Amino acid sequence: MRLGVFCTYENPLNDYAKCFAAQTRLVQHVEALGFEEAWVAEHHFNPDAASPSILVLLAYLAGVTTKIRLGSAAVLLPFRNPVQVAEDVASIDILSGGRFDFGIAKGGPFPLQNKHFHADKDVSRDMTLEALELIERLFHEDEVSFSGRFYQTDAVRLAPKPLQKNMPLWIATTTPEAIRYAAQKGIGVMGGSPFPLQKVADIVETYRAAAPGVDPRLALARFYFAAPTREKALAEAQPFVARFSERMRGIFMAQGKGPAFDAEGVIARSLIGSYDEVIAQVREIQARVAPRSLLLKPASLDADKNLQTLTDFAKIIRPALQASSLEVA
Structure with missing residues (x-):
C-alpha cells in the first residue's frame, strides 16, 4: 500500500500566505519521510479550504519537490475549459518530470460552485465524462476535431503533450454509472475522507463487478491524527473535526438534506486515536477495501503538530504495518 497526504489547504488563521506556506512545508516534509504521493483538492468560494486554483498549486509543488508523485483530487471538469485543462496538465507533467496523477470529478454538494461557474448540476456528470473523453484524445492524438453535447473543437493540436505516454487517471464519484464507466475504461477511483468504509467497499464492489480482474487503484483519503494515547489524539483532532463538521452540516442543511456530518460520526470514520x-x-x-494508496489528511489546526503526527506515522505506524504484512506472508 502506497502512502500519501491529502491537501485541502485548511486556513484556520484566515491568512492565505501562511496557509499556502504551511501546506508546501507539509508536502516537502512527507517527501523527506518517504511518502509516495501528495494529492491536492479543489474547492471554491471557501476561505477555510483555500485551494481553488488546483493546477497552479500543483505546478508550484512540482517545482519544490523532486520525487513524490502529485495528484489532483480532483480537477472539477464542469467548471473548466477541457482544452485548457489538457494544456495545464501536460505542462505540469513535464515540469514534474512525469510525476503527475490526474484525478477528476464533477464537483460535490456545493451549490455556489455550480451557480458561479454556470454549470447545471443535473448535467455536470455528463459534462465531466465528455470533457475527459476530449482531454484523453488531446493527449494521444495529433489533431482532434470533437463534436459533443457540451464541447466542440476543430482540428486542435495540443502543445505540449504530457511527458507520460499514458496519463494515470482517477475519478472521484459514488455514482454507480460513473463507477462502471471508470471500470470499463481502467480509470482508478477515489474515496473521500468522510466516506463510511461500507460506502468505499460498495464503490470497489461495483467497480470489480463491472470489470472483473481490473484493479480499481483505490486512492482512499482519511482524516488522521495519532498520539501515544487516544485522549491526546482526540484533544488535538476534535477542534479540527468540529470545524469541518459544522461547515459541512451548514451546506447540507441549506439544501434541505437534514442533519449530517456530526463530529462523533466523522471521528469514527477517521484514523484518530x-x-x-x-x-x-x-x-x-x-x-x-485494499486501497492502492492511503492518503492522510492530518486533523489538527496546528501546522507543526500535523508535521509531527505524520512523522509518527512514518516512524511508528508504517513499520508496524509492514512488519505484520511480512508475518502474514
Whole structure:
C-alpha cells in the first residue's frame, strides 16, 4: 500500500500566505519521510479550504519537490475549459518530470460552485465524462476535431503533450454509472475522507463487478491524527473535526438534506486515536477495501503538530504495518 497526504489547504488563521506556506512545508516534509504521493483538492468560494486554483498549486509543488508523485483530487471538469485543462496538465507533467496523477470529478454538494461557474448540476456528470473523453484524445492524438453535447473543437493540436505516454487517471464519484464507466475504461477511483468504509467497499464492489480482474487503484483519503494515547489524539483532532463538521452540516442543511456530518460520526470514520488503534484501523481498511494508496489528511489546526503526527506515522505506524504484512506472508 502506497502512502500519501491529502491537501485541502485548511486556513484556520484566515491568512492565505501562511496557509499556502504551511501546506508546501507539509508536502516537502512527507517527501523527506518517504511518502509516495501528495494529492491536492479543489474547492471554491471557501476561505477555510483555500485551494481553488488546483493546477497552479500543483505546478508550484512540482517545482519544490523532486520525487513524490502529485495528484489532483480532483480537477472539477464542469467548471473548466477541457482544452485548457489538457494544456495545464501536460505542462505540469513535464515540469514534474512525469510525476503527475490526474484525478477528476464533477464537483460535490456545493451549490455556489455550480451557480458561479454556470454549470447545471443535473448535467455536470455528463459534462465531466465528455470533457475527459476530449482531454484523453488531446493527449494521444495529433489533431482532434470533437463534436459533443457540451464541447466542440476543430482540428486542435495540443502543445505540449504530457511527458507520460499514458496519463494515470482517477475519478472521484459514488455514482454507480460513473463507477462502471471508470471500470470499463481502467480509470482508478477515489474515496473521500468522510466516506463510511461500507460506502468505499460498495464503490470497489461495483467497480470489480463491472470489470472483473481490473484493479480499481483505490486512492482512499482519511482524516488522521495519532498520539501515544487516544485522549491526546482526540484533544488535538476534535477542534479540527468540529470545524469541518459544522461547515459541512451548514451546506447540507441549506439544501434541505437534514442533519449530517456530526463530529462523533466523522471521528469514527477517521484514523484518530493511539498508535495501536490507528494500526488496527488501517489493517481493517486493508482487509476490507485494499486501497492502492492511503492518503492522510492530518486533523489538527496546528501546522507543526500535523508535521509531527505524520512523522509518527512514518516512524511508528508504517513499520508496524509492514512488519505484520511480512508475518502474514
